[in-house]
Every structure is written in C-alpha cells, then in structure tokens.
Amino acid sequence: MRIAFVYNIRHKYPDPNDPRAQLETDFDDPQTIEAMIKNMKECGFDVIPIEANEDAYEKLKKNKGKIDLVFNYSMGIYGRDRYAHLPAMLEMLQIPYTGPSPLTEALVLNKAKAREILKANGINVPDSQVFYRKDQKLKSSLKFPLIVKPCCRGSSAGITNKSVVENEQQLREQVEFVIDTFEEPALVQTFLEGREFSIPLIGNPPEILPIIEVDHSVTPKGYKQIDSLEIKWIVEEEDKEFEKRHFICPAKIDKKLEKKLKDLCLKTWEALEIADLCRIDIRCDKKGKPYVLDINTPPGLIPPEVSTTSYFPLSARAAGIDYKQLIKKIVQSAVDRYTR
Ligand SMILES: Nc1ncnc2c1ncn2[C@@H]1O[C@H](COP(=O)(O)OP(=O)(O)O)[C@@H](O)[C@H]1O
Ligand SMILES: [Mg+2]
Incomplete structure (x- = not known):
C-alpha cells in the first residue's frame, strides 16, 4: 500500500518568551517527522512524504495515480481555517485520506465555533466570550479568574502563565496580546479549576x-x-x-x-x-x-x-x-x- 504522508514541520523552537515562535508550536520537529516516516515504512507501507506547504497541491496531483491513501498529519500554514486546507485539496483530487473532512477540521481548529455546535447539542462547554477587540465589554456571567486563549491555535500556542487573568487590567492586556500576536480573536472562558x-x-x-x-x-x-x-x-x-x-x-x-x-x-x-x-x-x-x-x-x-x-x-x-x-x-x- 502506498501512503502519502502529509505533514507540517517546525522551523523555530517554541520559546514561551518569544511570541513569534509561538506561531509554529503546533508543528512537529524534523526529528519527529523523520521518525514517523521510518515507522510507517516499517509497517510495510510505501511512503511518499509531502510537506503541507504551498507546493503540496502540485505534488499530490502529480502523484495522484500512485497514492492509495493520504495519512493526513497536516495543520496547513495560513489562516484560521488552515487545518481544512489539505483535506479540501484531497477532496478536490479525490484522494482518500485519514481523519475528518475539511468542515470538521476547520471547526475543531476554531474553539469558539466548535463550542457553539457542542453547546447546541447539549454538550457541556465552558461559559465563553469571543473578543475581536480588547475594549469589548465583558459579559456579566463571566467571573474572574478567567482564561484567555487564541481562538484558532493548538499545542498551547499563546497559553502561558499570563493567560489566567484575575482582573480587568490583566484581561485587557492578554486579549490585546492574543489579537496582535496571532491576528485572530481571543476566546475568554471561565477558568475551570478541577481535574x-x-x-x-x-x-x-x-x-x-x-x-x-x-x-x-x-x-x-x-x-x-x-x-x-x-x-x-x-x-x-x-x-x-x-x-x-x-x-x-x-x-x-x-x-x-x-x-x-x-x-x-x-x-x-x-x-x-x-x-x-x-x-x-x-x-x-x-x-x-x-x-x-x-x-x-x-x-x-x-x-x-x-x-x-x-x-x-x-x-x-x-x-x-x-x-x-x-x-x-x-x-x-x-x-x-x-x-x-
Ligand atoms: N477554560 C479553561 N479552564 C481551565 N483550564 C483551561 C481552560 N482552557 C484551557 N485550559 C488549560 O490550557 C490548556 C490548553 O488549552 P486548550 O484549550 O486545550 O488549547 P490547545 O489547543 O492549545 O491545547 C488546557 O490543557 C488546560 O490545561
Ligand atoms: Mg488542548
């Protein structure tokens, strides 16, 4: 079986003190990607590695006839819907792939939208508010301490000691940090203290x-x-x-x-x-x-x-x-x- 392994790779070590480095925290080290490819080969698969960058579509198209399945380990590189990019390309090329559809991928990346769907289905989710600007009024149901997270990131990107805020001033500062660093809304939630x-x-x-x-x-x-x-x-x-x-x-x-x-x-x-x-x-x-x-x-x-x-x-x-x-x-x- 021939598998195209589609991945993103980290180019910077995720230094908690360097906001720019946090942009790549959900990618993997080159060492991890190499080890994953080695394991796939040892499983008996014929592996075509493809980095999920701007050249990915052309590579997938060129190899389409040879690929039985794509192992989708990609996160995409640009924008709030980036998890959806590779699955969408694969739908277009009609190449089967592991994991959910582009719609689901975009949703799980967007914690605010995923939360709305879960809530509509009667699933417990923390009380939350999306901040598009730092000066929005905090809704009255949200009580400190709160946690401020980027809306569409993973692997704790933007989540540091400063994310748990105790008062209005800390809240505004952290909301501003998230919006400026990640160029996306900040999700403010009730801080859950339990297990x-x-x-x-x-x-x-x-x-x-x-x-x-x-x-x-x-x-x-x-x-x-x-x-x-x-x-x-x-x-x-x-x-x-x-x-x-x-x-x-x-x-x-x-x-x-x-x-x-x-x-x-x-x-x-x-x-x-x-x-x-x-x-x-x-x-x-x-x-x-x-x-x-x-x-x-x-x-x-x-x-x-x-x-x-x-x-x-x-x-x-x-x-x-x-x-x-x-x-x-x-x-x-x-x-x-x-x-x-
Ligand atoms: N509402 C919350 N209450 C308490 N802790 C939280 C809350 N949201 C996030 N955290 C903490 O921050 C971590 C990362 O947040 P999470 O929403 O899982 O984002 P990521 O996509 O970065 O993993 C969680 O594993 C948890 O420890
Ligand atoms: Mg998490």
Missing part, C-alpha cells in the same frame, strides 16, 4: 483508549495549573521525572466520572462528525462537573523513540497497542471507511 483529562478515540464508530489525567497538583510553585508553554517547554525539559508525575494513564477515576467523560467524548465525536481519530481535552469545575475544552485532530502522534509522553501513543501503549500497531489501526479505519 483535567485527555481522551483519545480511534475507529468508526470510535473506540475510547485509556483516559489520561493531566495532574495539575504536581505543578511547581510559580506556575499556573494549566498545560501552558512554560510547563511543556521549560518544566518538562528541565525535569524529565516531572512528566511521570504529571501524566497518569489510565486515570484513576470512579465509574461515574468515567461514564460522564466517555459520554461527552462520544457525543462530541458525533456532533462534529469526526472520523478515524481525535483526542478530546476535558476539564472539570470545582464541583467535578466535566466540560469539553478542546478537540485535536490530527492529534499529536510523536513516536516513543522521540518522546514517551505524546498523549495519543502513550494512551495506546496503556491499551497494549504499540506505535506501529497504532499507525496501522489509523490507516485501517480510513480504508474501512472508504470501502464499506
């Missing part, structure tokens, strides 16, 4: 892989209890042991919470018409009620030889699925979808 989980789903209909808890109680002093750039790129880099305490998989949760989390995931999958795979981030409020924060598709799939804490492969391993089996499972679920 956080990340949940991988695979297949159609999806199987739920072991739930990961991101344990914020082990966060060092001086850092906010969120999955911020500082935690990912400073704390984890400086203290390799930290990761072992930070991620618990399978999460230790009671049956009742487990059922609630799984229900939220399955409803989210259906409401957004996800296909093949995604990872859903959920956080609870003080009382333990869970809310959907973020849907990731494609989710990070860093092979264990590069990182042992990439959520999706880590959870798969806990279910006894090694990295190559995981790649094969993703490919198989796409193949089954196109052939049934």
Whole structure:
C-alpha cells in the first residue's frame, strides 16, 4: 500500500518568551517527522512524504495515480481555517485520506465555533466570550479568574502563565496580546479549576483508549495549573521525572466520572462528525462537573523513540497497542471507511 504522508514541520523552537515562535508550536520537529516516516515504512507501507506547504497541491496531483491513501498529519500554514486546507485539496483530487473532512477540521481548529455546535447539542462547554477587540465589554456571567486563549491555535500556542487573568487590567492586556500576536480573536472562558483529562478515540464508530489525567497538583510553585508553554517547554525539559508525575494513564477515576467523560467524548465525536481519530481535552469545575475544552485532530502522534509522553501513543501503549500497531489501526479505519 502506498501512503502519502502529509505533514507540517517546525522551523523555530517554541520559546514561551518569544511570541513569534509561538506561531509554529503546533508543528512537529524534523526529528519527529523523520521518525514517523521510518515507522510507517516499517509497517510495510510505501511512503511518499509531502510537506503541507504551498507546493503540496502540485505534488499530490502529480502523484495522484500512485497514492492509495493520504495519512493526513497536516495543520496547513495560513489562516484560521488552515487545518481544512489539505483535506479540501484531497477532496478536490479525490484522494482518500485519514481523519475528518475539511468542515470538521476547520471547526475543531476554531474553539469558539466548535463550542457553539457542542453547546447546541447539549454538550457541556465552558461559559465563553469571543473578543475581536480588547475594549469589548465583558459579559456579566463571566467571573474572574478567567482564561484567555487564541481562538484558532493548538499545542498551547499563546497559553502561558499570563493567560489566567484575575482582573480587568490583566484581561485587557492578554486579549490585546492574543489579537496582535496571532491576528485572530481571543476566546475568554471561565477558568475551570478541577481535574483535567485527555481522551483519545480511534475507529468508526470510535473506540475510547485509556483516559489520561493531566495532574495539575504536581505543578511547581510559580506556575499556573494549566498545560501552558512554560510547563511543556521549560518544566518538562528541565525535569524529565516531572512528566511521570504529571501524566497518569489510565486515570484513576470512579465509574461515574468515567461514564460522564466517555459520554461527552462520544457525543462530541458525533456532533462534529469526526472520523478515524481525535483526542478530546476535558476539564472539570470545582464541583467535578466535566466540560469539553478542546478537540485535536490530527492529534499529536510523536513516536516513543522521540518522546514517551505524546498523549495519543502513550494512551495506546496503556491499551497494549504499540506505535506501529497504532499507525496501522489509523490507516485501517480510513480504508474501512472508504470501502464499506
Ligand atoms: N477554560 C479553561 N479552564 C481551565 N483550564 C483551561 C481552560 N482552557 C484551557 N485550559 C488549560 O490550557 C490548556 C490548553 O488549552 P486548550 O484549550 O486545550 O488549547 P490547545 O489547543 O492549545 O491545547 C488546557 O490543557 C488546560 O490545561
Ligand atoms: Mg488542548
């Protein structure tokens, strides 16, 4: 089977102190992309690597006759709908691909729009407001502390200690930072202080892989209890042991919470018409009620030889699925979808 592997690659290290470097945080290191290609080849696939840049369409068109399936690991490069770009090209070229359609890809990237659809489907989402300008009036239902995030980014881009705001002044400053740096609206949300989980789903209909808890109680002093750039790129880099305490998989949760989390995931999958795979981030409020924060598709799939804490492969391993089996499972679920 011949697979075109479509990816984006990072050109700058994501320094939490350099706003411009944050623009590429959701891309992968060259080392990761190489390791993914190696793994795919070892699965027995014939792999054509294609960077998802401006030349991608021509390369896909030229190779169309040779490609059985595209493994879509792209995020696109420009604009708020960039996750949709490659799937849209593939629809046009009629080349089958892994993962959801352009509409779903654009939606999951846009946290504000995804949230509206989830809410309309009765799924718990945090109370939020979209800021297009920094001087908009804060709606009365939103009470401090709040969190300010870029509307259409992933991998904690724009999420730092300063994202959790305690008052009007901090709110305005952070909204301005997000709008100026990312040239997109800022999403302001109720800050949920409870437990956080990340949940991988695979297949159609999806199987739920072991739930990961991101344990914020082990966060060092001086850092906010969120999955911020500082935690990912400073704390984890400086203290390799930290990761072992930070991620618990399978999460230790009671049956009742487990059922609630799984229900939220399955409803989210259906409401957004996800296909093949995604990872859903959920956080609870003080009382333990869970809310959907973020849907990731494609989710990070860093092979264990590069990182042992990439959520999706880590959870798969806990279910006894090694990295190559995981790649094969993703490919198989796409193949089954196109052939049934
Ligand atoms: N409303 C919220 N309440 C509490 N923590 C949040 C909230 N939104 C985001 N976070 C924290 O910030 C992290 C990144 O936010 P998320 O919405 O998942 O964006 P990304 O696409 O960057 O992963 C989350 O994993 C969580 O720790
Ligand atoms: Mg997230």
